[in-house]
Amino acid sequence: MTFINYASREINCKIVYYGPGLCGKTTNLQYIYDATAPTAKGKLISLATETDRTLFFDFMPLELGTVRGFKTRFHLYTVPGQVFYDASRKLILKGVDGVVFVADSQEERMDANVESLYNLEENLSANGYDLSKIPYVLQLNKRDLPNVLPVDEMLAELKRNGEPTHEAVASNGAGVFDTLKSVAKQVLTELRKS
């Protein structure tokens, strides 16, 4: 849910990175954090277990610049990917303005992708959203690994409507900003429509 502050001339939006466990959601955020100028970002908060698995969420505020005199600030969140953290995932989707689904391109993770995407649709619906109607981007991550599925095959399983898709290698930043730009653009376009 967008927060528009006319007094301080700010627009705040919430973007959530969703996907199965170990697909690279936190790595996406970490890359954005590392590659952004200190003036444009806040702290990266990571609520993780001792083994660095996301326990509740990762969070970072990112300021993109000014549009029509309004500062645009995006709050980026990730969800915990492991199946048993479903209650937490549902909570984090509350008030979301845009979603990035990070799919793991490795062949053996395809079932996990499908299950997680189904779970996303279910949890969005529980919060009153429809995946086909909100700003949404599909990212095919880990394209550098040897055992990846062909893009066409992944899209046939995972693509829902006409959502933008991006191939990525989050660990070296390939496709990370393209994905962010893609979802941020849709969120702002949606704001214009409303």
Next chain:
Amino acid sequence: MLQCFWSDETRFPSLNSLASIVELASQVSSNLHLVLQRTSSEITPLELAFSPYPASERACVRMTDTPIIMHEQQFQQLRHILNKLRLDSFSRVVFLVDKNGQQIAALGDIAELDTTSLASLAAGNVAATGGMAQLIGEKEFPTLSHEGERDSIHICIIGRVLLVVVFDDRSSLGLIKLRVKQASRDLALLFDELERLAAQHRDSEESLFAEITDDDIDSLFN
């Protein structure tokens, strides 16, 4: 207070039925305060409560999925309410966050405090405890307190927003709770007004953002 609960499986039939219940309850007491939760397509009654306040002073913060739009005048009123709360309660920091973690306003010793992170964590905290509440059959836990050795935090849920107060040993939890309760009424009225203005904003065709062009959006990323 009369509370009515509906299970997830039970859909409330219609607004007419809701009106009948309100009418019936009004015969019992004229001080009926109705809180509604509006989703995109239906209205679900959450609670019917007999309010100690007269009709003119009643206010409720409706839960909607609409954006919060803050105007200059209401923002100044909001700062005034928060500042009064801060002074009356001898607290260090007072800030207001929406339930999704967006910071709305912050007052006090905030120079060395990362209020953006605190806002998202406070919202996460409330969301997590709210989830626990529902698991044990409660609607939510309306207040949360965390006591530290030196500083403590008190969080109060007011409709769609969270009032967060950070205080130290110059104050006490009892005083904070009392002052927060008083400020909550003013905040509820203010957010009711914002909700009304947001509805007007939706109806008006002069949306500022309608003028945003593709070039404006592209320029953010160049």
